[in-house]
Amino acid sequence: MIQINIDFQKCKACEYCVSICPKHVLALGEAVNAKGYHSAEVRFAEACVGCAMCAIMCPEAAIEILKSKDKLSERSEQ
Amino acid sequence: MEFEYIYKKPSALTSKANSYCPGCMHSTANKLIAEVLEELDMVGKTIAVFPVGCAVLSADYFLTDMTIAAHGRAPSVACDIKRCRPDKLVFAYQGDGDLSSIGMCETIHTANRGENIAVIFINNAIFGMTGGQMAPTTLVGQASTTGGKSRNPDDVGYPVKMCELINQFKAPKYIARFAMDSVPHIRDAKKGIRKAFELQLNGGGYSFVELISNCSTNWKTTPLQSLEFIREKMIPYYPLGEFRVPEEM
Ligand SMILES: Cc1ncc(C[n+]2csc(CCOP(=O)(O)OP(=O)(O)O)c2C)c(N)n1
Ligand code: SF4
Ligand code: SF4
Numbered sequence: 001m002i003q004i005n006i007d008f009q010k011c012k013a014c015e016y017c018v019s020i021c022p023k024h025v026l027a028l029g030e031a032v033n034a035k036g037y038h039s040a041e042v043r044f045a046e047a048c049v050g051c052a053m054c055a056i057m058c059p060e061a062a063i064e065i066l067k068s069k070d071k072l073s074e075r076s077e078q
Numbered sequence: 079m080e081f082e083y084i085y086k087k088p089s090a091l092t093s094k095a096n097s098y099c100p101g102c103m104h105s106t107a108n109k110l111i112a113e114v115l116e117e118l119d120m121v122g123k124t125i126a127v128f129p130v131g132c133a134v135l136s137a138d139y140f141l142t143d144m145t146i147a148a149h150g151r152a153p154s155v156a157c158d159i160k161r162c163r164p165d166k167l168v169f170a171y172q173g174d175g176d177l178s179s180i181g182m183c184e185t186i187h188t189a190n191r192g193e194n195i196a197v198i199f200i201n202n203a204i205f206g207m208t209g210g211q212m213a214p215t216t217l218v219g220q221a222s223t224t225g226g227k228s229r230n231p232d233d234v235g236y237p238v239k240m241c242e243l244i245n246q247f248k249a250p251k252y253i254a255r256f257a258m259d260s261v262p263h264i265r266d267a268k269k270g271i272r273k274a275f276e277l278q279l280n281g282g283g284y285s286f287v288e289l290i291s292n293c294s295t296n297w298k299t300t301p302l303q304s305l306e307f308i309r310e311k312m313i314p315y316y317p318l319g320e321f322r323v324p325e326e327m
Contacts, residue, residue, distance in 0.1 A: 014101030056261050056264055060109075064087055
């Protein structure tokens with residue numbers, strides 16, 4: 001299982017992550033952060049393959065990606 | 079459930095939002111430097127020298143020791159610090175107005191002396207902070223507030239290629255140009271920064287790492303459009319690659 005954490009306040013809505021994600025997991029959200037940006041949000045978490053391309057492209061280091069260490073739980077989910 | 083990181087924010091940066099514009103690759107460059115410092119376990123043993131220009135906004139964002147130099151003087155300040163504190167990792171972080179315009183003299187003589195520092199050069203082909211004036215690196219045909227709709231080489235000459243210029247000197251050890259517009263390019267750029275820092279730590283020598291960057295605010299593009307400008311206009315004129323690598327690397 002992959003977990004994507006986007007820092008709501010650090011995102012500046014540049015859309016690099018949205019455009020780079022091969023699985024179209026991310027999109028800009030409706031909510032506006034303290035600096036006035038429509039922060040990116042996770043739309044289709046289940047499609048994420050954990051390639052971390054979004055996190056590598058994000059200038060703000062606003063995206064962190066984690067994966068579950070538990071191989072068994074991964075298998076039972078499938 | 080137990081999780082492990084695939085990508086984790088580097089610990090050398092504060093957790094607050096920085097002041098760069100959306101999509102500005104100063105932020106990308108900061109992130110890469112911070113990742114390398116963390117990997118080399120040098121966060122607490124580094125002195126950064128920031129310049130004048132948007133590049134100075136990084137001073138608010140890094141958790142290393144640092145100082146800020148007068149416009150263009152960052153490499154001179156960096157080499158003074160390195161000569162006094164050879165145990166520290168010292169780098170100068172400069173924009174193109176700072177490094178190739180007002181600071182050209184300092185840039186060239188620091189390189190020619192082969193000072194044991196790393197210079198990270200952010201080339202966004204324009205003066206960012208002051209509102210889009212022409213830089214020595216502004217492309218032929220590119221608009222700027224002081225060069226008009228299109229840089230005219232008959233009037234103001236051609237854009238300066240800093241890596242190629244520094245490659246004329248004998249003393250520099252590592253000279254390379256990278257871009258930050260795509261995942262493979264960002265990976266290469268990080269490897270280059272790492273080589274520059276490792277070189278300084280292992281015996282030493284001058285390194286110059288140019289990072290082709292953007293300024294969508296003054297280019298008057300969206301961040302995504304600025305990626306196209308980098309690919310279509312910047313990289314063809316400023317070829318990417320390593321110009322000089324020490325034999326042992
Ligand atoms: C001695 C001096 N001259 C001029 C300025 C005005 N000034 C501030 S930033 C800047 C240009 C910086 O451009 P660049 O180095 O390309 O950095 P960027 O903002 O694009 O990161 C200038 C000319 C100054 N602060 N000090
Ligand atoms: S790349 Fe980063 S700053 Fe840009 S929209 Fe995505 S999360 Fe936000
Ligand atoms: S003005 Fe340009 S160089 Fe300065 S922060 Fe904005 S995009 Fe970056």
